[in-house]
Amino acid sequence: MAEDPKIELFIKASDDGESIGNCPFSQRLFMILWLKKVAFTINTVDMKRYPRLSARYKESMTAGYSVFQKFSAYVKNPLPEKNQACETAFLKALVELDQYLNTPLPHEDGSYPSKRLFLDGNELTLADCNLLPKLHVVQVVCKHYRNFTVPKELSGLCRYLNNAEKCEEFMNTCPNEEEIKLAYRNVAKYSDRYGAKSVTGR
Structure with a gap:
């Protein structure tokens, strides 16, 4: 038994x-x-x-703070006429996060764009533990319900997500994608009614 x-x-x-x-x-x-x-x-x-998990810079803890909020407004919006505005606000939040990831931190050599692996440096910190689970949901839901993927032009954000996918601490703790889709099935169902346009490649 x-x-x-x-x-x-x-x-x-x-x-x-x-x-x-x-x-x-x-x-x-x-x-x-x-x-x-x-x-x-x-x-x-x-x-x-456990100081190793603490972020060195307070800005790392707030980077990407508005992404999930703007994502929620975008994917849950039931009104076609407001979709463009919600999409633009969401993309702006992603751009701001991308800019932070590409901007060298004080301890780096100053070359642009930054080549660090994660938000605060080359090691995962609490800042990443806060942000990465949300970004995973954003990726899965937007791709499935809004035909949206992170634009390749956002090189810092793409680099960050690729580096996260190489970390067992992140990948082994991600929920099944079908569970995420199911969780958003009712709130994101409106997108199919008016065919949300992908902004990939803008």
């Missing part, structure tokens, strides 16, 4: 590095698991002992 899956909840540790810290999102999961009477274990993570 197969054993029940073991569930481990990793949550932010408090200042003492051991007890449960202040994190509403972790507490929410903690409560849900408890209410459902699911067997699980708690592991507190001392964030101060």
Whole structure:
């Protein structure tokens, strides 16, 4: 007989590095698991002992911040007459992210475009953990429902996405694409009614 899956909840540790810290999102999961009477274990993570994951530059943490917001407005828009404006705003957010990825960071040699692998340098950081899952959803949903792919002209963004696809930490944690499509099936169904145009190659 197969054993029940073991569930481990990793949550932010408090200042003492051991007890449960202040994190509403972790507490929410903690409560849900408890209410459902699911067997699980708690592991507190001392964030101060993991500086390697922290971004060196605060700008890296906010780069691409508006992409998912503009994407949501674009893909969920039910009004054909507003589609062009939503598409333009979404593309502008992608361009801004591309510009950040192509602009050399202070520790680089200053040559343009930057050749760094990720948002903050050549190592994955929390900034990438925040952004890459959202970009994955953006890619899958836009390609399937809007016939949209990231323009090749956005070389920094394309480089970033290609580098991410070489990382097992990213690729092995991506959900199945069919699950993503299913999650957006109802909210993105309007695109088929008026044939959203691809902006690839602009």
